Amino acid sequence: MYERFFKRGIDIIGSFLGIVLLSWLYVLIAILIFISDPGDIFFVQKRIGKYKVPFSMYKFRSMKMSAPHDVPTHLLQDPEQYITRVGKFLRKSSLDELPQIWNIFIGDMSIIGPRPALWNQKDLIAERDNYGVNDVCPGLTGWAQINGRDELEITEKARLDGEYTKILKDGGIKAFCFDARCFFATFLTVVRHDGIIEGGTGYINRNGSG
Secondary structure, eight states, X not given: OIIIIIHHHHXXXXXXXXXXXXXXXXXXXXXXXXXXXXXXXXXXXXXXXXXXXXXXXXXXXXXOTXXXXXXXXXXXXXXXXXXXXXXXXXXXXXXXXXXXXXXXXXXXXXXESOOOOBTTOHHHHHHHHTTTGGGSOOEEEOTTGGGTGGGSOHHHHHHHHHHHHHHHHXXXXXXXXXXXXXXXXXXXXXXXXXXXXXXXXXXXXXXXXX
């Protein structure tokens, strides 16, 4: 009941308000992106949604037009060479994710949920199958995002997504409170720039600190 109706209602109202209230910021960012590197304002990627159904996810473009498409940043050789000056700020502040508010509004995503995998991240998709994560709506932010983000190994990220999925499926006030916890913790994570590693992933586990 919570997942299907109440959570979706929050997503619709929240995303609509976000689109309206932040419209001035979208225009400003769009202008800065075009000045920095003329070309497309938005970056569109094929991502895996609920029940592993692909959808087009939107971001503000943070890389040069010459950057390889559909390749995770951590798989690029020297990713810094492709990131524009404006793009570096957008990534660090997570403002590049703002266009996904539209994905939330039309139902491709939720405000809170596991981050959608790229269509070619077969290892992450397979690992998530073990926890039923691929059967829930992906989110703008989630439990794994506030517990390491890019620093997490794929197995740990899938495990955390699995914890979230179990609580979501249980429903009720516990699921609502957990969503609220993820939502408010995200602001602290963004302010601290926690877990952002350009060109790298799995930092915590590889260094034995988490």
